[in-house]
Amino acid sequence: MKIHVLFALALIGAAPAPKPASAPIPSPGEIVAAAPASDWSAIAPSDVLVMDLAPDVKGKPRRVVIQLMPPPFSQGWIGNIRNLAAAHWWDGTSVNRVQDNYVVQWGDVTEKKALPVGLVTVGEREYMVTGGDIKADHLISMSPAVIPSLPKQSSTKAKLAMISQKPDSYAQMTATFNGWPMAADRDSVWPVHCYGMVGVGRNLSPDTGTGAELYTVIGHAPRHLDRNIALVGRVIEGIEHLSSLPRGTGALGFYETAEERVPILSARLGNEIKDLPAFQYLSTESNSFAKYDEARANRRDPFFIKPAGGADICNIPVPVRRVP
Amino acid sequence: MKIHVLFALALIGAAPAPKPASAPIPSPGEIVAAAPASDWSAIAPSDVLVMDLAPDVKGKPRRVVIQLMPPPFSQGWIGNIRNLAAAHWWDGTSVNRVQDNYVVQWGDVTEKKALPVGLVTVGEREYMVTGGDIKADHLISMSPAVIPSLPKQSSTKAKLAMISQKPDSYAQMTATFNGWPMAADRDSVWPVHCYGMVGVGRNLSPDTGTGAELYTVIGHAPRHLDRNIALVGRVIEGIEHLSSLPRGTGALGFYETAEERVPILSARLGNEIKDLPAFQYLSTESNSFAKYDEARANRRDPFFIKPAGGADICNIPVPVRRVP
Numbered sequence: 001m002k003i004h005v006l007f008a009l010a011l012i013g014a015a016p017a018p019k020p021a022s023a024p025i026p027s028p029g030e031i032v033a034a035a036p037a038s039d040w041s042a043i044a045p046s047d048v049l050v051m052d053l054a055p056d057v058k059g060k061p062r063r064v065v066i067q068l069m070p071p072p073f074s075q076g077w078i079g080n081i082r083n084l085a086a087a088h089w090w091d092g093t094s095v096n097r098v099q100d101n102y103v104v105q106w107g108d109v110t111e112k113k114a115l116p117v118g119l120v121t122v123g124e125r126e127y128m129v130t131g132g133d134i135k136a137d138h139l140i141s142m143s144p145a146v147i148p149s150l151p152k153q154s155s156t157k158a159k160l161a162m163i164s165q166k167p168d169s170y171a172q173m174t175a176t177f178n179g180w181p182m183a184a185d186r187d188s189v190w191p192v193h194c195y196g197m198v199g200v201g202r203n204l205s206p207d208t209g210t211g212a213e214l215y216t217v218i219g220h221a222p223r224h225l226d227r228n229i230a231l232v233g234r235v236i237e238g239i240e241h242l243s244s245l246p247r248g249t250g251a252l253g254f255y256e257t258a259e260e261r262v263p264i265l266s267a268r269l270g271n272e273i274k275d276l277p278a279f280q281y282l283s284t285e286s287n288s289f290a291k292y293d294e295a296r297a298n299r300r301d302p303f304f305i306k307p308a309g310g311a312d313i314c315n316i317p318v319p320v321r322r323v324p
Numbered sequence: 325m326k327i328h329v330l331f332a333l334a335l336i337g338a339a340p341a342p343k344p345a346s347a348p349i350p351s352p353g354e355i356v357a358a359a360p361a362s363d364w365s366a367i368a369p370s371d372v373l374v375m376d377l378a379p380d381v382k383g384k385p386r387r388v389v390i391q392l393m394p395p396p397f398s399q400g401w402i403g404n405i406r407n408l409a410a411a412h413w414w415d416g417t418s419v420n421r422v423q424d425n426y427v428v429q430w431g432d433v434t435e436k437k438a439l440p441v442g443l444v445t446v447g448e449r450e451y452m453v454t455g456g457d458i459k460a461d462h463l464i465s466m467s468p469a470v471i472p473s474l475p476k477q478s479s480t481k482a483k484l485a486m487i488s489q490k491p492d493s494y495a496q497m498t499a500t501f502n503g504w505p506m507a508a509d510r511d512s513v514w515p516v517h518c519y520g521m522v523g524v525g526r527n528l529s530p531d532t533g534t535g536a537e538l539y540t541v542i543g544h545a546p547r548h549l550d551r552n553i554a555l556v557g558r559v560i561e562g563i564e565h566l567s568s569l570p571r572g573t574g575a576l577g578f579y580e581t582a583e584e585r586v587p588i589l590s591a592r593l594g595n596e597i598k599d600l601p602a603f604q605y606l607s608t609e610s611n612s613f614a615k616y617d618e619a620r621a622n623r624r625d626p627f628f629i630k631p632a633g634g635a636d637i638c639n640i641p642v643p644v645r646r647v648p
Contacts, residue, residue: 057381098568100563100564100567100568101519101520101563101567124629127630167491167492167493168491168493169491169492169493169634169635169636169639170632170633170634170635170636194544195425195543195544196425204626204627205626205627205628205629206629219519219543219544220518220519220543220544220545220638220639221544221639222639223632223635223636223639224620224621224623224628224631224632224635224639226630226632227629227630228623228627228628228629228630239424239425240424240570240571243424243425243567243571244422244424244568244569244570244571245568246564246568247564247567247568296548297548299548299552302528302529303528303529303552304529304548304552305448305529305530305551305552306451306550306551306552307548308494308547308548308550309494310493310494311493311494311547311548312493312494312547312636314544315493315544315545315546315547315548
């Protein structure tokens with residue numbers, strides 16, 4: 001049965017290979033650069049979290065911009081994050097853990113700072129969205145043929161940005177949905193742990209964390225965390241201020257001394273930040289993204305001699321940029 | 325046809341799931357820690373390249389230890405690397421490129437330093453090993469049932485450390501072979517670009533590089549490079565001295581000024597280094613590795629609530645340690 005699903009995906013997912021041509025074949029980057037303005041989607045300032053770390057040793061500012069995930073995913077934790085930002089809760093906390101090829105984690109190292117009122121407790125079932133929970137509006141880009149148990153939709157513009165030219169190692173299918181990397185089976189859809197994704201630190205199950213303790217991925221996609229931790233966003237600018245930090249020498253990469261920790265000066269929602277640049281992502285339902293996706297999986301630009309014929313979803317990152 | 329291959333792999337690859345028990349289920353790390361000494365394989369000092377960078381700003385030494393890949397893979401380039409190390413060629417060169425979520429690259433930034441005599445030119449076909457080239461000795465752990473066109477072997481101890489409980493996004497099959505992550509189809513086997521793997525920088529095809537210009541992966545596995553660039557080894561200690569370097573601000577992450585470059589004091593084969601610690605890897609043909617492999621793909625230690633049921637080969641790194 002699983003094989004049939006994979007086979008169906010292979011048929012759906014395989015983008016047609018371009019015919020050989022004498023003109024140079026554009027690289028994924030060139031495809032993105034040539035995308036018309038209409039293929040880009042705006043990211044609302046109210047949907048980003050802007051975190052300013054203390055300046056580096058040369059006095060250079062270190063700003064990290066995180067896009068929060070849209071509905072219907074992880075909204076309980078994201079509501080908490082909005083609440084924490086409004087309360088200026090992260091101001092004066094720090095980056096406390098940098099584990100090589102894994103994660104950078106930040107929050108209150110004392111674990112004693114009082115949380116703002118109004119935070120909600122979210123259950124483990126919210127790690128994924130099940131068929132019954134998904135509104136048709138959220139699935140405009142998902143084909144009913146792929147997830148038969150999900151509500152059918154009549155939109156003719158529905159177009160699946162399906163990446164699984166080759167099967168995924170962790171899930172029956174993967175797709176970029178509404179700008180985000182997702183995995184799915186017949187009953188549910190969930191966001192996946194690609195490089196730069198931001199998640200909610202927690203203790204042992206059934207605790208799911210509040211959102212006060214956050215981490216981002218700085219190594220190979222730890223997809224074993226999918227459906228085991230809440231994902232709430234992704235770093236869209238400034239990840240180098242986290243990924244290039246010295247690695248912690250304690251267990252799990254925690255810093256062992258206060259001096260190593262990197263102070264967080266402030267974390268605010270984007271609409272509270274003056275002169276925040278406008279950001280946009282390449283719509284995953286656009287023709288440009290379909291071409292980009294195909295080119296990432298089948299590199300034919302002059303450097304390459306052997307196109308892979310596939311790519312895992314975390315090796316096809318959704319392009320994000322400042323509005324030019 | 326492809327589907328049949330995948331199906332066969334699923335049958336071969338699926339390790340039996342342990343029966344539910346009341347005792348805590350060991351984590352992958354605990355399985356590795358409990359592995360008997362006989363499950364560990366020595367890494368010969370002559371098979372490692374020891375690269376000493378200039379000390380960091382606090383005067384702390386920065387040593388990177390790279391294990392070279394065993395035959396039959398990439399031996400032309402590896403011969404060149406032995407030659408370059410013997411000639412002390414890298415002494416006085418530098419780390420010149422740090423691209424976030426991609427690679428760190430080092431070598432002669434001037435591109436004018438004379439190469440030692442005796443370097444060989446290696447062809448693109450050496451990016452992989454084809455059936456006819458593979459000696460049975462090299463494939464002691466590869467099952468003829470998996471790669472039918474490869475020479476049959478009679479060894480009853482042959483045991484495949486096959487990871488593809490779930491299919492791979494890039495290749496018909498993946499396996500850890502003789503301690504290394506590999507992908508294969510019916511005709512050939514090739515090493516893959518996981519985090520920490522070391523490859524040979526090159527210009528446009530058909531140039532394949534000499535081995536003087538090297539890079540290591542510091543992000544999500546760029547598997548589209550497989551079979552397009554020579555892989556020659558992996559960092560087994562000190563990758564943090566490369567992965568935490570400031571990101572370059574030039575095109576492709578190249579440093580734009582001489583001050584940013586990190587000097588390489590020396591690079592020598594391990595047998596020329598006094599007091600080099602002894603290293604060993606967990607034999608990929610051992611029972612401990614089979615358990616570790618299965619546990620990485622199906623996390624059941626107390627933190628986890630949803631085992632993935634699979635893992636991609638780069639998310640099951642081969643454990644390497646100093647001999648205790």
